[in-house]
Amino acid sequence: MSKCENRYIITGGPGSGKSSLLNALSAKGYQCFEEISRIIIQEQHQIGGDKVPWKNLAEFAGICFERMSKQLSDCTPTSNCFFDRGLPDIIAYVRRGGLTVPSEYFEKCKDYNKCIFLAPPWKEIFINDDERPESFEDALEISSFLRSTYQELGFTIVELPKGSINDRLLFIENYILTDKES
Template identity: 70%
Template sequence: MNTINNRFIITGGPGSGKSTLLSQLSDHGYCCFEEISRIVIQEQHQIGGDKVPWRNLPDFAEICFQRMSAQLLECTADKNCFFDRGLPDIIAYLRRRGCDVPKRYFKHSKQYNKTVFLAPPWKEIFINDAERPESFEDSMEISLFLKNTYEELGFRVIELPKSSIKHRVKFINNYLSGANDL
């Protein structure tokens, strides 16, 4: 299973601006994939299911793993792709709750570029909603688990600036154009 160098992850705790950034990257012509966990939570709410992170994290994680693995296959080699969270996020969330992590999650996590962009906790933009019931303090803790997990798995974590979406897009563009190993 080889890393495809054009598969980039944007990660971070809930409410750190990832989805908004992905929307802007899409508007700039990048291939972007939405957050699977948010979709699964919405589906579970609609059917009254319990496969949400705060009720049944292992089953929720498995659904996300299957769908995120399928997303990877949709990324073609002709342009950079950005993912709103990656498979290592599942590992971090499971670890945070003390759950076992299936070995295949680690294996499949190697399919991304080794550079990952982290949207840090940012109180001024943090908002709760039905798919994001965590507090800002939870978001800070999750962000730390994400950063540590990505680094442990050998990723280079690049923290995004706490600035406008326009500036964050420019930051990523500048990084990608100046990076030699992409």
């Protein structure tokens, strides 16, 4: 198994069910890494900081890059690991914000499996909260940026079905099993 073969990204716009799916994968015993951007936003709220995407995108992205790089190194090389967002997400968000993407962001993107799972926008489950102030229209735009960024970087996008958390979990397990057998 190559060092990145077992590192799967689950991505998608805000409110598309990624975190719930990661929680289910974790409960089933998979090594899962929570969404770094959400943690940083929570930390910034607690200290009254401005390193959030809607105030200081460049610094926020830099912190995300450092912590997401650490997550990659924490992935056990012999088992499947799942990430709630990956480094290409930072590229998409930085581009959406009209900023220049640092070159090191692109290099690290090679450390994931080339197959990623995209949770599509899903209005019926979309909700806002303190860490997710975006509207559903924003979520649609972010999803579009994510899709085009992952495609440009050469990833194979596997769209998750709109279904129960368990249906999505089984979909991922079946896909990975089928992918490893081929």
